[in-house]
Amino acid sequence: MDNLTEDHQERNIGIDGHINIGNIGGEVNHNFDTEKTASSTALAREELGEKDMSPVAGNSMHRSSSRPQLDLSGAAIQGNFEEKDPTILLPNQSDDISHLALDIGGSLIKLVYFSRHENQPVNDRRRKIIKARLGITNSNRMSYPILGGRLHFVKFETAKINECLDFIYSKQLHHSGMDSRHWQSESPNTGNTIIKATGGGAYKFADLFKERLGISIEKEDEMNCLVAGANFLLKAIRHEAFTHKEGQKEFVQIDSNDLFPYLLVNIGSGVSMIKVDGDGIYQRVSGTNVGGGTYWGLGKLLTKCKSFDELLELSQRGDNRTIDMLVGDIYGGMDYSKIGLSASTIASSFGKAISENKELEDYRPEDISLSLLRMISYNIGQISYLNALRFGLKRIFFGGFFIRGHAYTMDTISFAVQFWSKGQAQAMFLRHEGFLGALGAFMSYEKHGLDDLMVHQLVERFPMGAPYIGGNVHGPPLGDLNEKISWMEKFVQKGTEITAPVPMTPPGTTGLGGFEVPSSKGDTLRPDASKLNVGVLHLVPSLEVFPLLADPKTYEPNTIDLSDHGELEYWFTVLSEHMPDLVDKAVASEGGTEDAKRRGDAFARAFSAHLARLMEEPAAYGKLGLANLLELREECLREFHFLDAYRSIKQRENEASLAVLPDLLMEIDSMDEETRLLTLIEGVLAANIFDWGSRACVDLYHKGTIIEIYRMSRNKMQRPWGVDDFDIFKERMLGSAGKKPRQYKRALLFVDNSGADVVLGMLPLAREFLRRGTEVVLVANSLPALNDVTAMELPDIVAEAAKHCDVLRGAAEAGGLLVDAMINIQDSPTRERSISVPLMVVENGCGSPCIDLRQVSSELAAAAKDADLIILEGMGRALHTNYNAKFKCDALKLAMVKNQRLAAKLINGNIYDCVCRFEPAS
Ligand SMILES: Nc1ncnc2c1ncn2[C@@H]1O[C@H](COP(=O)(O)OP(=O)(O)OP(=O)(O)O)[C@@H](O)[C@H]1O
Ligand SMILES: CC(C)(CO)[C@@H](O)C(=O)NCCC(=O)O
Ligand SMILES: [Mn+2]
Structure with a gap:
């Protein structure tokens, strides 16, 4: 058993559900037992009106008011019923708005099609204010008529062209909103649809397409397209x-x-x-x-x-x-x-x-x-x-x-x-080996702007079908949740x-040259590359490279490359063992219904299959890092419509932490400058213990209340930490005999978990910067991932905290966070009202516990322009990714290492060691 757990058990006695924050003192009457607050999930779910979120990245994420409905009318199983994987055609099921190009070769037909996200902009007040504050215009988006969507890759045997025609029909790709040569984003086109096609079949089968689907084929030169x-x-x-x-x-x-x-x-x-x-x-x-x-x-x-x-x-x-x-x-x-x-x-x-x-x-x-x-x-x-x-x-x-x-x-x-x-x-x-011609034909449509897209605007995702498709040429036209689940059940x-x-x-x-037998030769054939090594490309034209990266070209987000098999095996075990707990949480977050259980099962299967596939061939989906693996898990959850598995846990922990925040702030305010800074950094490190992604922490959660854990964690904060640059940071902040303190203009604080982590750790630190006249931008996830706090949740948390703190209130008001959230504020003296450097919240553009700084939201990119300090907090953002990232401005990386292997590997230390790494601008 590790130190912390032992320690925790000692201190567990006599706490009685009352809070006493370690050294800080103060007592509040709240019960924080994480296990007792059964579940407000059903309520939360009702409040959300069963909202749905399409599994997409970046700022084009939005909620639609209802789940996509499956139109089963006219559904039929095609071909032989005895077949193991018959093609299920749902002729009346269509994607949002799609777009299509074909390469019809001598052997195979390749089809590239685009499905668009519904384009209702999110009416999010925070976003509007941030846009106005940071002066973000839509200029970079205007050039892309496609504001986000997905590119899919499918192939068929040319000899079975009817299957291809059926597929196009079933997905309604022949009504793809195209008139002559241009994208047409509005109403589906009823007239003559023109589809770009290349390869010999564009000539040979033009009449067939016209007869069967009413499509006119526009021929594109094959070599040009390739x-x-x-x-x-x-x-x-x-x-x-x-x-x-x-x-x-x-x-x-x-x-x-x-x-x-x-x-x-x-x-x-x-x-x-x-x-x-x-x-x-x-x-x-x-x-x-x-x-x-x-x-x-x-x-x-x-x-x-x-x-x-x-x-x-x-x-x-x-x-x-x-x-x-x-x-x-x-x-x-x-x-x-x-x-x-x-x-x-x-x-x-x-x-x-x-x-x-x-x-x-x-x-x-x-x-x-x-x-x-x-x-x-x-x-x-x-x-x-x-x-x-x-x-x-x-x-x-x-x-x-x-x-x-x-x-x-x-x-x-x-x-x-x-x-x-x-x-x-x-x-x-090339991973998209067979789709060169089809992609070329797709890009020959004028003015859809796809050819201008940069590497950071394409996010490749692997749908759950990927590991299962095997050698068949094409799968059924999946797309609907229910269909996915039954397909999953069938194909296990x-x-x-x-x-x-x-x-x-x-x-x-x-050793004499000549054609020796190449070494890779096995009994089994790797599953069909077109389904397996190629994912769906999500287009998010609003993603940008983080402008403060010292050198985006050499930047590598992943600290650990999983090409070392031992490393991969280790993470495979960690993620597999975490699965039952995660599925429980996910199912509970959706009210624990039969439907939720079935989805939970399908999620577990899909993610296990991906894991197994990656164990077999780590490079199957491109170079594999831990960030990719963790993101895959979140994507899988979203794919089965688990939109926020930790919703109620987050809520509970936020409430618990907000209740003790005033005492913490009072304690902090009684300290001298130096002690305060140290206490604040300690506070961040200690509160970073709350991490549902770490197995050790999940074990802790089952043994005590969050405040007990927090207190114990604080008591563990002896310096020097595993990596301890605090003195350098302190000198920078407070100055020393020979050096003037550095007055930062704007600090970007990349926050991690909900609850104590953000409320008792990062918010007090933010407050210190605000007091010192530094603008603060809290950078949070766009989509939920584990118990990470999201940009959508933060304004309410800040508003709640601001009720008890003038600094936070003034700053949040100045940052536009508190326009209508402050009706119930208990009024307090206005002594610090004059300070009004703004506190803002921006979304980072991602939905995973890690962050790839080559793909951030445009609001984060805009906020970064005036920033001169970056604080990355938590394992995902500061250790798993970006530990070695170099920035153009000062950077502070803060995290508690809640994983023995990582601690040993990264800092030659032990589980629960802390990292406080300060790096001046490079
Ligand atoms: N499932 C499959 N069915 C048939 N052929 C396959 C399959 N998978 C791979 N192949 C191989 O791929 C070849 C076809 O490749 P590709 O689709 O790139 O060419 P094509 O466009 O059909 O041909 P061409 O460009 O010469 O007209 C086949 O001749 C065969 O060797
Ligand atoms: C005829 C095409 C271009 C059709 O894709 C292709 O099959 C091909 O390049 N065949 C080889 C013909 C040759 O150059 O000998
Ligand atoms: Mn070809």
Whole structure:
């Protein structure tokens, strides 16, 4: 048992539900037993009128008045009822407003469509005031007719074009609000809809689209689209490109100013090779008819496989030596070392078949598939290399669905490029491999502004379906909650099948060069890349890079990269163990109804599946950091309409803490300047113990009242702390013999948890700054995450606190926080009324316990312009993320480390150690 818990139990005696704040003194008659205040949830829920919030990021978040209704009229299960995963079509279910582009190739149809968030602006007084105060105009948003929405990626087999037509119909994508060439945001268009399409099928199937859906296809050039799509992805999506060598995926950060020239190799049915020199500047320099269609076509004939994935899966158990003629077969088992060929090098694909008296049936389909895959991949790798050489290109990006996120295929191509170029050229792959053309067609719509979007405006999210879809070409048109849940229930089996790890064999080479067997080869096929490695892109044009980052280019939010497997395993356990408690809270927050239980179950399944998937392949969704993992959890909760799982807990803790705040403030005010500053910082650190995201803290919660915990936590505050820059900070604030104190103009306080953390920790600190004439901006989450306080909740908390404090009241009034919230104020002397530097609240643009400062709300970005001090508080914002972040202004990072592993790793300390890290402007 850790120190704090022991200590806590000692002090637990005789407290009687009365508060006595540690050293601070004062006694108030309130009962703070967290367990006793049963649940005001039902009431809270009624008050909220069962409000709904769409799972989106940034300031385009809003509540709609009701849940999306599922229109079941005309619903039908398509195809064979015996099928494991029949497509459920709900022909009358539509997305908000959608927009669509197609790439109809020789093998597959790729569809990119956009669903828009309903665009009712939130009528939030706080937002209006902040906008006026900070002088935020809408100018940057005006250029985007799309004010936020999501881009979805789906594919179908070209041979089953009817499925695609049904899908478009079921989602009502053919009424996508487009007239001629422009986006039309208002009323759905009833006339002639024009859809952009590329690929040969745009010609071949134009009439069919017209007949079946009344859509006119506007044809876009295929090469143009491929290039536009690739350029867009490489510039706008953070972890788009990666290398794949010996089973290892490594993301490459492409500098968009140093992107050109490159060779784009699109491996579809056939292969196109395009030299790209800029946006819209390119030349198709080569191609080969030996491509994905060849592998699938020949493979089908030779193995009788029924699907592409089946063929690919076979290859993973194959041994091509039974059918390929190797150098060793020709040279009597020897290498031909003079020209650099080892005995195991393939001399002639399928060559062994000529000398053996065997029929097709005598060969294993597995071996045939592998031999074929290697033949085609090497060949493409080689031709690509030759073309790169021809034009002096160092980078080759491979796209097209032949790749299919398949490790072995990528390794083979990489090996070929590496081998032939002697390391001079590099093969890279794209996560949206097969969607280049479709994305390019999508962007060819004029004036939707998508092509201008910057990397920080696209937030990629992984819907719960992702880990479950497996190898099927497309899933049912999900979208509705109820449908998602039943789908989840149905597909659990499938999900557990596909989480088996991909075995890797150790690299075996003779060291003589030649095509050795690449190392990544396993029994199971990783699930379909198009569903798994590609999420839904949320467009939030109002997100910006935090202007005070010293160097946004080198900024990395995550302190811990989970590519270390031990680390990932640890967090997997932490999050899994926390799940039952979280589900309980979530279900309770929705009134504990049957529906809530069912949703809670579905959430647990979805999140577990994501976790299992990430354990198997940490890089599946892009480079994985702890921030991403924690955000995924919040997103999963929102996906199952748990909008605020900790609602009642937050409320209870806010009330409890607000009740003791006046005593705390009185105590603080009786101190001299130096003691006060120390007490305030101690207060922040001590109150940061209240964290429902930390397992240790959840255990504590079950053992005592929050005030008991707080008191004990305060008593633990002996210095020096784990990281202790307090003296430097104090000198900066108060000055010293030789140095004048620093008068800060504006401080941004990034707050963490509700309850004691913000009320007894951060608010008193804010008050100190206000007293010293520093403007204070409290920066809080846009959406709920665990028990974190949100920007929407803060004004009420401040108003409540201001009832007992003139400084806070004056400042909150000056900051526009108290216009109509102050009716019931018990009047108090106006001695400090004259001070009226403002206290403001801004939202940070995120809905997770961590913060990626490359993607913050425009109000935070605006507030940052005049700030000269940043205080990051709490583990998520100051340790898990941003611990190593450098800023253009002074920064103070404050947190209690409530996790043994993190404490050991980060500060070489122990659980409950504190961090007070002060860094002057860099
Ligand atoms: N589920 C699948 N069904 C069929 N082919 C698949 C599947 N998954 C991957 N493939 C491979 O992807 C290839 C098609 O890739 P892609 O969609 O990029 O090309 P395409 O646009 O259809 O062809 P082209 O551009 O030559 O007209 C197939 O030939 C096959 O090798
Ligand atoms: C014909 C296309 C462009 C259709 O996508 C493609 O299949 C392809 O590039 N095939 C290769 C043709 C060649 O250059 O030999
Ligand atoms: Mn194509």
